[in-house]
Amino acid sequence: MLSRHPLLRTTLCVLLLLVVTCGLVFAAFAQIKYRWNWEGFRKNEMLFFQGWLTTLGICAGAMVICLVGGFTLMLGSRAPWEPVRLASKGYIAIVRATPLLVQLLIGYYVVANALKIHDSIVVGMLLLGLFEAAYLAEIFRGALESIGRSQREAASAVGFSTMQTYRYVLVPQAVRRALPGTTGELVSLVKNSSLLSVLGIEEVTQITRLINSRSYTALEGFIPLALAYLAVTLPLSWAARRLERRFAYET
Amino acid sequence: MKLEARGVVKAYGIHRALDGATFQTESDARVVTLLGPSGGGKSTLLRVLGCLLVPEAGQVLMDGTQLPNNEVGALRERRKNGFVFQGYNLFPHLTALENVALPLRAVHGVSAAQAEARAREMLDRLGLIGHEMKHPAELSGGQQQRAAIARALAPKPRLLLLDEPTSALDPVMTGEVLDVIRELAENGQQIVLATHEISFARKVADWVVFLAQGQVQESSTAEDFFTRPQTALAQQYLEGLAKYR
Numbered sequence: 275m276l277s278r279h280p281l282l283r284t285t286l287c288v289l290l291l292l293v294v295t296c297g298l299v300f301a302a303f304a305q306i307k308y309r310w311n312w313e314g315f316r317k318n319e320m321l322f323f324q325g326w327l328t329t330l331g332i333c334a335g336a337m338v339i340c341l342v343g344g345f346t347l348m349l350g351s352r353a354p355w356e357p358v359r360l361a362s363k364g365y366i367a368i369v370r371a372t373p374l375l376v377q378l379l380i381g382y383y384v385v386a387n388a389l390k391i392h393d394s395i396v397v398g399m400l401l402l403g404l405f406e407a408a409y410l411a412e413i414f415r416g417a418l419e420s421i422g423r424s425q426r427e428a429a430s431a432v433g434f435s436t437m438q439t440y441r442y443v444l445v446p447q448a449v450r451r452a453l454p455g456t457t458g459e460l461v462s463l464v465k466n467s468s469l470l471s472v473l474g475i476e477e478v479t480q481i482t483r484l485i486n487s488r489s490y491t492a493l494e495g496f497i498p499l500a501l502a503y504l505a506v507t508l509p510l511s512w513a514a515r516r517l518e519r520r521f522a523y524e525t
Numbered sequence: 526m527k528l529e530a531r532g533v534v535k536a537y538g539i540h541r542a543l544d545g546a547t548f549q550t551e552s553d554a555r556v557v558t559l560l561g562p563s564g565g566g567k568s569t570l571l572r573v574l575g576c577l578l579v580p581e582a583g584q585v586l587m588d589g590t591q592l593p594n595n596e597v598g599a600l601r602e603r604r605k606n607g608f609v610f611q612g613y614n615l616f617p618h619l620t621a622l623e624n625v626a627l628p629l630r631a632v633h634g635v636s637a638a639q640a641e642a643r644a645r646e647m648l649d650r651l652g653l654i655g656h657e658m659k660h661p662a663e664l665s666g667g668q669q670q671r672a673a674i675a676r677a678l679a680p681k682p683r684l685l686l687l688d689e690p691t692s693a694l695d696p697v698m699t700g701e702v703l704d705v706i707r708e709l710a711e712n713g714q715q716i717v718l719a720t721h722e723i724s725f726a727r728k729v730a731d732w733v734v735f736l737a738q739g740q741v742q743e744s745s746t747a748e749d750f751f752t753r754p755q756t757a758l759a760q761q762y763l764e765g766l767a768k769y770r
């Protein structure tokens with residue numbers, strides 16, 4: 275009967291997995307004889323919610339920055355002008371080869387300070403976006419380069435200029451190929467935003483730590499915290515998969 | 526149309542695909558075929574004639590005017606030509622209809638409604654009614670190649686260049702596509718065709734350019750080439766092909 279109702283079957287599977295996962299988590303807590311105290315967290319629910327909204331805002335801004343920045347860097351790394359090409363490739367290489375934490379600390383306490391920018395949320399958003407941009411640039415470049423020579427030739431044969439070739443032939447096909455990798459990076463971005471707590475930004479991870487220490491609890495806040503991230507990352511992956519299916523013109 | 530090449534050189538790295546190719550067709554050649562062994566330089570010459578490649582040296586003249594040797598001029602020339610290649614060179618992310626209509630709008634400045642009407646007309650003429658909304662992956666090889674021909678013909682090109690348009694097709698589909706090309710030729714379309722389909726070339730060609738090792742070995746009317754080949758290379762080539770027919 276279940277085999278004839280794929281949706282029902284999937285739902286049941288998901289529920290089962292959920293129960294098993296929760297069971298395991300609580301078993302682990304029971305094993306370490308953890309004593310629950312939700313009182314403190316409940317009193318600070320609003321604060322937690324505000325932190326979550328801050329995280330959402332920062333992530334949304336950083337996503338725009340990283341998409342635009344990644345595309346620009348990809349174009350830069352293919353530019354006909356050598357200095358632009360070298361600068362783009364150098365940026366990509368260095369950002370990808372150093373930890374985000376180090377970039378955040380140097381970027382905030384040294385660079386932003388020197389430039390006299392003191393709004394930590396803006397700086398954090400920028401740094402996070404520029405970090406992911408380097409990864410996206412490589413994903414975009416790979417997607418673009420995977421489009422064969424014959425497509426470029428076909429484009430120039432129908433009379434497209436270089437700009438038109440990008441616009442009508444290369445970018446639309448590259449978008450589809452870049453989609454899975456890009457989603458992965460956007461999910462990483464959301465998770466990486468938790469590191470912004472080192473800049474004292476009151477995003478949801480920082481707030482959770484605050485609540486935990488304020489109410490003398492150790493771990494309670496981390497469970498809602500995990501759920502708060504899942505509430506963003508799971509729909510993001512799901513939406514991306516839908517988008518991918520819409521773009522699936524090659525079978 | 527009169528095609529003329531003088532000492533055309535085109536190299537890939539150190540390898541010269543065209544090494545001083547020189548020929549001249551009669552002044553009213555309508556269907557010119559490029560024949561010759563694999564690797565002889567047919568595709569390269571076709572691309573040079575269609576301004577897809579700019580040669581390193583030499584000149585190409587079409588009806589007495591020299592083809593440009595800069596990118597801007599080459600683009601202008603390309604827009605007057607139609608190309609069909611061996612492989613499936615349709616845009617996979619667009620429907621058959623859009624493959625034809627998009628270049629009309631974007632390159633030739635045709636309005637959206639007119640472009641669509643023209644695209645439907647062309648697909649219709651090539652026997653693709655009912656397939657307009659399919660993507661290339663949903664079409665058979667022969668259908669894809671006919672859609673590619675529709676795309677090349679839609680802007681009414683002065684010259685249609687075909688590079689082995691049937692070599693990726695099975696015999697039935699090859700027949701379909703060759704019928705289309707023959708009909709075009711009979712209706713007066715100017716064509717340059719690179720092919721290994723020797724018996725087809727014999728039927729439609731006015732002029733034959735025989736290429737081997739990057740040089741034009743022979744350039745003559747089709748009749749002369751097939752009945753009285755002058756060079757040993759051409760004789761061997763024709764004999765080799767005749768063996769299994």
Ligand SMILES: Nc1ncnc2c1ncn2[C@@H]1O[C@H](COP(=O)(O)OP(=O)(O)OP(=O)(O)O)[C@@H](O)[C@H]1O
Nearest residue numbers: 537540541542561562563564565566567568569570
């Ligand atoms: N893009 C390329 N890069 C490097 N070498 C190439 C390229 N295209 C062609 N060549 C070389 O140039 C020579 C001529 O190639 P061309 O494609 O013009 O031959 P052809 O006569 O069309 O052969 P075929 O009948 O097999 O299609 C060949 O030796 C080939 O290896």
Ligand SMILES: [Mg+2]
Nearest residue numbers: 567568569689
């Ligand atoms: Mg070839």
